[in-house]
Structure formats: C-alpha cells, structure tokens
Amino acid sequence: MALNKIPQALNTQIKPIRKNFECQGPNQITTISYKEWTIAKDEQTLATQRLVFCCHGLSRNGSDFDLVADALASKNFRVISVDVVGRGESEWLNENNKADYGYPLYISNLSALVASFNATSIDWIGTSMGALIGMMLCPNPTINISKFVINDIGAFIPANAISRLLSYVGKDPEFETFQQFIDYIKVVFAPFGDLTEAQWEHLASSSYKIVKQSDKEIIKLNYDPAIIGPIKTAADINLWPVWNAIPRSIKVLLLRGELSDILLRETVEQMKLSGAEICSFIEFSGVGHAPALLTEAQITPIVNFLTNA
DSSP, X not given: OOOTTOOOOOOOSSOOEEEEEEEEOSXXXXXXXXXXXXXXXXXXXXXXXXXXXXXXXXXXXXXXXXXXXXXXXXXXXXXXXXXXXXXXXXXXXXXXGGGGOSHHHHHHHHHHHHHTTTOSOEEEEEETXXXXXXXXXXTOTTTOEEEEEEESOOSEEOHHHHHHHHTTTTOOOEESSHHHHHHHHHHHTGGGOSOOHHHHHHHHHTSEEEEEETTEEEEEEXXXXXXXXXXXXOOOEEOHHHHHTSOTTSEEEEEEETTOSSSOHHHHHHHTTSSSEEEEEEEETTOOSOOXXXXXXXHHHXXXXXXXX
C-alpha cells in the first residue's frame, strides 16, 4: 500500500504525553490510554494545576480534544483526554467479554482513573457519550466535578438520532487508500459541519489502524465494532433521572449544534428547569451532532468558562 496520503493531525503548541492505566472490569483487566497535557515541568507545579478530564463520543477517541486541551494547558490547566475502552489506543475487550461494553464499565474505568490523580475536585468536558459518562459521575462526591462542559447531548435522545448512529457505528468497513478513508469520515461525520480539509484530516489521523490481511495491508477504523452492543434498537432514550440527579452546585456550559438530532432545542429548555445549573448555553449555526471543537469559536467559550471564577 502506498502510504503517501497518511492523514496529518493539526499542530499544537504543547506536546502531550501518552500514558496508560490498568482498569479492573467485571471479567477482564484492560489498559486504558490517555493523553496528558501540561506546561508543568515539575511535580510541585503539577500539583497546583486545575485538573480537567475530556471524554469523547461513542465511536470517537480522546484526540478529538487536542485543540481544546492545547488551549487549556497553555492557561495552566492539566488536561487528561481519555480513550474509552475499545477505542483509540485503549485495549479492546476479549471476544468472550464483548457484552461488558456499556456505561457500567465506562463509569467504573473512569472513576478509577480519576481517583488515581488524588484531586480534591475536577472539571469535565464531554462530547455525547463522554458527557453522559460525566452526568453519571456527577453525583459521586469522591469524583467531585465542579464545572461541566456538555457538548451536544442531554436528558432525552430521540429514536431517529439513535437510528442514524446504528447506520454506521458497529460496522467494520475496510479501505484500500487513505483518501477512501478520509472520504468515509467526511460522510459519517458530516453533521460536524463545514470543516476544512486540514480539520477532516485531523479527525481521520486518530481514527484508523492498518491491518495486515493476506499479502496486503488495509485501513480499518480503530474502534471495536462491538461497542455498539448495548444499543440494540432505535428507541427514545429517557435520561431525565440522570440529569435530575446532578447536584445544583455543579455549573454547566451546554453546547449544541443548531442542526443536532441528538439534543433537541425543547430538551434544552426543559433542562434549564432542573438538574445542574446551566450557567451558559451556546448554539453553533450550521452544525449538527456534534460540534467538533476544532475552531476558535467553539474552543474559546470552553476556555473562558473553565478559566473564570
């Protein structure tokens, strides 16, 4: 295979350190991979930095937060962007344990990872599934989330949005060239909006793996197709009990794509009446599910929200 079209990640000022963490699941120990972003040069400085966790969407990975993490780290935050089990650089579950994919496992893994940092409190940035994980962690006083950025998901998910996810998540396509792969990324993530070629390449750069097949190499997605397992059918998902369990003391920045089919505008209005305190709600025009957090217009509100008292 000619590899002259390997997709390139966008440049960042700060270079993250890739680290691993072992998590005990119900049937298997798995290695979770994450990037740590910081300007600290010593442990003493590191201990003074505000800790921010970033958690991605269903079929994505922690590299989606590269530009957000870079911006926050330059403001003296310590940022941890996680690849949830079965995605990115994190380990996949063994064949006999695929049924373990789901929120109980993700909550267990992320709780253990957060606890390993011994922080008195943290902030959380979550896109879609990553925000749902954050919501489920919010009532846990040992996690102690203070500020919470929710990117395009809420207390109710309509069936038609689930149907769209089922149309591509869990499939296992193969590609012979990187151009074919980038074109596929553009199609399935078209709701991310009108991104530049460099931004599409950035998303693609963390989304593939090369697999040896017979006498050739092929390009595949770098997530386990079995992650779709818990989502069996397209039906409405009611998450109001999860939202209403979030303490009012937790401050929320809620982001929405104007064309989102996951987070409806009427859901936003209802969420303002209960659950966590929505300090700010921002809607991005021309974007569906979900804002990719790759533009200054989408990154700056996050930085300002987490920086301001």
